Amino acid sequence: MTKKTIYLTILLSILLSCKNDNENKTEYLEKQKIDEINSLANRYLELNRFSGTILVAKDDTIIYNQSFGLADYEKEIPFSFKTAFKIGEFTKLITSDLIDRLIKEKKILRTDKISKHLTEIESDITVDEFINRDLDIDYNIAGRLIEKVTNKSYQENIEKYSAELELENTYFQKQKSSSAVGYLYHNYRGKGLELQQSPVYNVEEAFSSKGLKSTGNDLVKILKSQSKQMNIDGYLENDGFSYSILNDIEKKISIIVLSNRKHPVADEISNSINSILDGKEYRLPLLREPFDIDKTVLKDFVGNYSLNENVRFGVLNSNDSLFVLMGPNKVHIVPQSSNQFYMTEMDASMRFLRDSTGFADKIVLLNGFIDSEQIAKRKK
Numbered sequence: 001m002t003k004k005t006i007y008l009t010i011l012l013s014i015l016l017s018c019k020n021d022n023e024n025k026t027e028y029l030e031k032q033k034i035d036e037i038n039s040l041a042n043r044y045l046e047l048n049r050f051s052g053t054i055l056v057a058k059d060d061t062i063i064y065n066q067s068f069g070l071a072d073y074e075k076e077i078p079f080s081f082k083t084a085f086k087i088g089e090f091t092k093l094i095t096s097d098l099i100d101r102l103i104k105e106k107k108i109l110r111t112d113k114i115s116k117h118l119t120e121i122e123s124d125i126t127v128d129e130f131i132n133r134d135l136d137i138d139y140n141i142a143g144r145l146i147e148k149v150t151n152k153s154y155q156e157n158i159e160k161y162s163a164e165l166e167l168e169n170t171y172f173q174k175q176k177s178s179s180a181v182g183y184l185y186h187n188y189r190g191k192g193l194e195l196q197q198s199p200v201y202n203v204e205e206a207f208s209s210k211g212l213k214s215t216g217n218d219l220v221k222i223l224k225s226q227s228k229q230m231n232i233d234g235y236l237e238n239d240g241f242s243y244s245i246l247n248d249i250e251k252k253i254s255i256i257v258l259s260n261r262k263h264p265v266a267d268e269i270s271n272s273i274n275s276i277l278d279g280k281e282y283r284l285p286l287l288r289e290p291f292d293i294d295k296t297v298l299k300d301f302v303g304n305y306s307l308n309e310n311v312r313f314g315v316l317n318s319n320d321s322l323f324v325l326m327g328p329n330k331v332h333i334v335p336q337s338s339n340q341f342y343m344t345e346m347d348a349s350m351r352f353l354r355d356s357t358g359f360a361d362k363i364v365l366l367n368g369f370i371d372s373e374q375i376a377k378r379k380k
Contacts, residue, residue, distance in 0.1 A: 054258075169215050170212065182236070229250075298320065316330075
């Protein structure tokens with residue numbers, strides 16, 4: 001073997017070694033992010049604020065897809081990739097897309113008034129205004145419009161839409177389907193925090209406004225087809241479902257959080273996942289467990305507070321414990337940290353804030369959230 005050959009062999013070994021080191025580093029970083037997302041989701045699951053599926057896609061490729069909790073707690077049925085969730089307001093986007101397709105097929109004109117096709121509707125709103133402007137309108141009208149123009153049911157239109165996008169489990173009404181059961185979690189009849197199945201779904205109220213069900217995998221395909229910047233979240237008030245759907249065109253990242261719990265923290269989860277992906281700091285919600293606090297600081301929080309003109313309450317220190325006084329009610333609050341306390345009978349906490357001098361002058365009122373705009377000010 002010549003000296004030149006030996007040199008080239010050594011150089012090649014060094015280059016391969018560097019490549020392997022870089023691959024291992026990338027694998028480690030990705031695993032670290034997966035572990036962080038898992039820990040984040042499990043914390044919310046432990047607090048009974050989330051149960052469902054989290055999916056992350058980059059460049060239309062799914063890079064994270066995990067489920068937490070159960071699709072049906074009574075029957076102990078786990079989630080699967082085919083488990084459908086109610087997707088609330090996202091239904092409107094799909095409904096608008098259906099109308100847009102009818103326009104492209106020239107079955108309806110943008111300039112047509114809605115009342116041209118639905119004579120019972122007394123309105124001058126045009127089809128274009130309906131699907132392209134943020135108008136405060138009833139999207140169930142859109143479903144009826146689609147049915148009228150196509151002479152097919154809304155479900156049949158969804159089936160055609162699904163076939164075109166190769167969706168596996170997106171539907172309005174379906175005989176055989178794999179769908180999650182919705183749950184409410186609240187202080188039920190004074191018995192403390194309980195998990196309860198949500199009421200029966202009212203199809204007529206939802207329809208093409210909030211009635212669709214879908215999976216994380218299907219939503220990725222829908223986002224790809226629309227290619228729009230999107231950040232939509234919400235929850236169904238009496239239906240035990242919440243969701244957050246983020247599509248960042250610039251970063252080519254989609255984050256989908258689907259939950260069968262009526263608790264509006266999906267957006268909070270999504271934002272934390274976004275921070276994890278960017279390598280930025282984020283916060284975990286505190287556990288509802290007693291924290292060993294320095295009892296001498298409790299006196300700092302005692303005083304009268306006001307959220308607004310109608311909501312006032314006091315904070316009292318008694319026997320090395322804090323209590324909230326609101327009218328005749330006296331509620332014990334348990335320390336979660338050096339400045340945050342939770343109520344045992346409801347999913348609510350209070351975080352005391354100090355000003356620049358160290359004086360505790362505000363309370364952030366939390367209802368299961370990391371942050372809140374509900375801030376009560378202390379009377380000096």
